[in-house]
Amino acid sequence: MKKVILLLLFALASQTYAQVKSTGEDEFKLASLPYYNYGKGLGMTSADSLFQFNIRFRMQNRVTFYENEGEEGSYDAQIRRLRLRFDGYVGNPQFQYAIQLSFAPGDVGSIEEGKNLNIIRDASITYKPNKNWNFIFGQTKLPGNRQRVNSSGALQLTDRSINNASFNIDRDFGFQVYYLNEKKDKFSYNIKTAVSTGNGRNTTEKDTNVALTGKLELLPFGTFTKGGDYFEGDLAREKTPKLMVSGVFHQNNGSWNERGQQGKALFEARTLKNVFVDAILKYQGWSGMFSYLNRTTSNPLTTETNSEGILETSYVYAGEGNDYQLSYTFPSKWEVIGRYSRQNVNGEIYKLNVPNTKQYSLGVTKYIWEHAFKIQGEVSYDRLHFHDTSTKNNWYFRFQIEMGI
Template sequence: MKKAYILIFIFFGLIAQAQVFKKSEVNNDLKLSSLPYYSYGKGLGMTSADSIFQLNIRFRMQNRITYMEKDGEDGAYDAQIRRLRLRFDGYVGNPHFLYVLQLSFAPGDVGEIEEGKNINIIRDAALIYRPNQHWSFTFGQTKLPGNRQRVNSSGALQLTDRSINNAKFNLDRDFGIQAYYLQEHKDAFSYNIKTAVSSGQGRNWTGTATNVALTGKLELLPFGTFSKDGAYFEGDLSREQDPKLMLSGTYHQNNNANLSQGQLGDLLYEPRRFNALLLDGIFKYNGWAAMMSYMNRMTDDPITYGIDDKGAVASNFVFAGQGMDYQLSYVFPSDYEIIGRYSTQKVQDELFDRNIPNTNQYSIGVTKYLWEHAFKIQTELTFDELRYQSGNQKNNWYLRVQFEIGI
């Protein structure tokens, strides 16, 4: 923990040494690669007469209806507001000091109100100090620099949701300090280095803890940056005129984690230390887009034991294992897009022995972009194969239509 305090001291020391810059030296567009959001506009903006305060307001919502059939069960449908988000960002006093706030209101975002647990309205609340185009420092709660699909906004996805591996192995939002060094060029080799020291408890955690999470990420762009920040949204909507490639790798260690998925999941009976490795590749050219991802979470002893509410001996586990995602798409000049994705997930042996299944998932989708990712209609058909240690297999599928609109 002493190292964490030293980092905090350095962080605020940098802020204290900040100088006042001329407005002409600063790009106030908040479409930063250090902020995990998709936006090709600036939302609804207000700037004070003396230019010492700026506020941008954005919103988005996803409405969906799903028909599903699970093996051994009757078909059913689900209709819901999947996401409803309100975002504020801007600067105060000096354009180098940025802030971002994002709130969520949909039931699936907030979750059920449970006694003794905090409500999950706040998704992001962070202060960003950007001294120049290369460096940025973030203090507060926001996404960790994890795998590509998770860092992308859920509003920038081609299919209606992230993959099964993102649901189980991703790094979620956390409270802490992040430091980024960005060396980006339009048509030349580029790279980004991103680091974070965070609580490891996930969003909206209160109370004391003994654990800490460490994250480091390296991004390589051999042919230069994507058009319109295209590394931060799925599909080649920009129809890249030259091939663009991003390769990235993230290493994450959560020491004495209390939740089964680090920043997400169920409360463990005993704390566990685990490591995660996340690798991504993205390629875009002339309407084609391909993405491949590898994710894992590993620990020596995933099973934890304790006493449940009824006084009986009980157990639960860290969700450990590994998975691969493969995704391919093409955007037609008419702004229709076809997408295919294949995911495979294998749980750690100790979990498989407890009859937690290994899973294959197949998805195809058709999307019509009315106003890029901010206004689109998505359809998706997904089929799941669940294979159990007992030899049983279950097949589930769903068909979904989703509308998204935002500014």
């Protein structure tokens, strides 16, 4: 019996030694391989920590039914957004990069002869010498109004407001400098500036115009949980009120596009000025947002006589608008959202029968995995007022699923 016990103890000790030896060899092998993590996307850090690579994707699949006055009811079903994002650092965590590519037809736009494809959304390099300063060079979003800087994947409703579609300043190529002074529960502020081409994404044409942007963000009660000032809905159910108020001034000197970085071509260059003011407040599941957007220019109309002797007109999309948005997120991660938007165009282009618009939207969202995986439903009603005193009433109903990592 004693011999049997001794043999069992010897076998157990041999097995333990083999496991320890094997574990040691595995640790040695793992130390020479990249380190993987599963946070926001799939990340990989080299064994010597000289580079980090993170990959993410997201897609928005939707179907929309339209009931526009004077038209037959219709629908469209599409991949609204399909994005790949890569970010990380090279050599040192202070030197970071961000790349974002888009593939959905609505993102890329139509193919036009002589025009560049809009596959590249972001391609920027950031130097972060410390926690306060960011120096950015490349193509990325300008520090504009909050909802535009907010990722389209972090919206409560299926898309941004009609005012964001008309007046935002979008992406551009240039230099940006941020000074961030953020504290968890104390008054905080951020200053963000940019000098850019003013021509928008993926331009390769020589030009003389330049755009200047400045933004101030104030957080009276400190920072939001998990960066909640830049995602919609109070998913974190803030235990104390959190508020961000921001203001932006942007001037695009000598723009040739109707909306600065975007839109149809103008016949003459114009200097465009944008002013944005917005606020977001969150507390215990409630989220309220307000925004004011404005674009002005000295003369919005540009004209040219074509080869047939006909005078053609193009115009700067000038005007102003307000957005009001309120939502409540239940502990079950169901959310109800309401939004009212008012948009008035410049008087000169209103005379061209470009309408003033009021939009009313109601949405329901179920968050399965925060904003990365959610199901959304929305109904919106648009009332259009034209200069000739006519009106038009349009409806749309939309179902959308967003998924990403």
